[in-house]
Amino acid sequence: MNKATKTAGVIIIGNEILSGRTQDLNIAYIGKELEKLGIVLAEVIVIPDDEETIIDRVRSYSRNFDYVFTTGGIGPTHDDITTEAIAKAFGVKLFRDPEAVACMESYYDPGTLTEARLKMADIPEGASLIDNPVSGAPAFQINNVFVLAGVPSIMQAMFDALVERLVSGPPILTASVCTNLTESKLADGMKQIQDACTEVSIGSYPFFKRGKLGVNIVLRSVDESLLSKQLALITTLIEETGGSVLEVQR
């Protein structure tokens, strides 16, 4: 990867993800969006709604990555402790942000903006708001940390609203080849192709579909011509090994 490429870390906050009660969908969404932007998602951590843990992980991720995204724990109830923990992580206080209150006033019917809801307008000092077109209460950014909702539809809208703040790198281009051969038949050939050109990373993902074995081979690079060259070598390898190229995606 280019040394100028920005890195990101994601912190998924929520007991419901760790207990398996809720299937996480945010990792894959953020991963895909960052790839389009040429930003490398380097690490994801899933942690419980526990203040000390949130403070510790937010501090280390903020130091280690260019951008950090958290999801979950910014609603109005007793188990929504993310905002307060993040303020503590950066040693600042919460204040009721008039701009956040105004966002919420324009979203809620008159008389329904209760004190519990207004808790969502309490933002760490020094944070800037991120628009929430779905449910009113804004997300926020403090330093390099973007603090987003856990519900996927809301998180996605917030992510789309913050994208313009990120410095993109050269987009990471991908190509994939699907074949009916099993991984092990291609292993030696793929290793040779990979070793000859480290600028294109080659991943190999076996699958079982309708009782058939096969493999998806995924190539990733910021260099289009090298990507095409390596893709051609892989398809030739598949054919020479006696397999069929079932599908190629660019």
Added chain:
Amino acid sequence: MNKATKTAGVIIIGNEILSGRTQDLNIAYIGKELEKLGIVLAEVIVIPDDEETIIDRVRSYSRNFDYVFTTGGIGPTHDDITTEAIAKAFGVKLFRDPEAVACMESYYDPGTLTEARLKMADIPEGASLIDNPVSGAPAFQINNVFVLAGVPSIMQAMFDALVERLVSGPPILTASVCTNLTESKLADGMKQIQDACTEVSIGSYPFFKRGKLGVNIVLRSVDESLLSKQLALITTLIEETGGSVLEVQR
């Protein structure tokens, strides 16, 4: 939680999860199974296929949790580097395990057990095998680390095969209530109910379904009578707040 309760950490290894190309399903599966066993899943980390990162995280998770589960990177191709990295994490060498070879011989047709496939019989010294009823090549356990496949169907079969090695705690009981009220209306009441009894954790998860807002409230405890008591308080709260209890699950 009871001090005797065992904790677990999960390490999801794979570029394809971080890029969003593959939707992870293993976190939720392992989380649910551990909950049934009364083992607390304390943290999950998703990391790339990078040797140094794997070594570092496996060492720290092995120290910090009673049990560690890794998924991904144990196949036959060049990007399957988990087994070697785990051997390095524990300072041992790989050896071709005759028992693993025998498992694979009984699975593969004669003549199809290639050198690439046999790479999957190379196991760290001191590890014990975990049966793979789906695709032959076994998983393994070294110290408190269980090293499993990434493909969900295979991972699940391996997990089921290792369960008897885990020391269970008192099972974590759950109950949930679904209501048409929004979170913010219940926030104060839920906080009071939670604060009065910390042995039952109460989580609040808003949803949007068919254009309707609502909330799932999830209660978790190892104590059945306290769980029932808190559940009754929550349903009373919902009714007194003017909402409907749409569904109760035990």
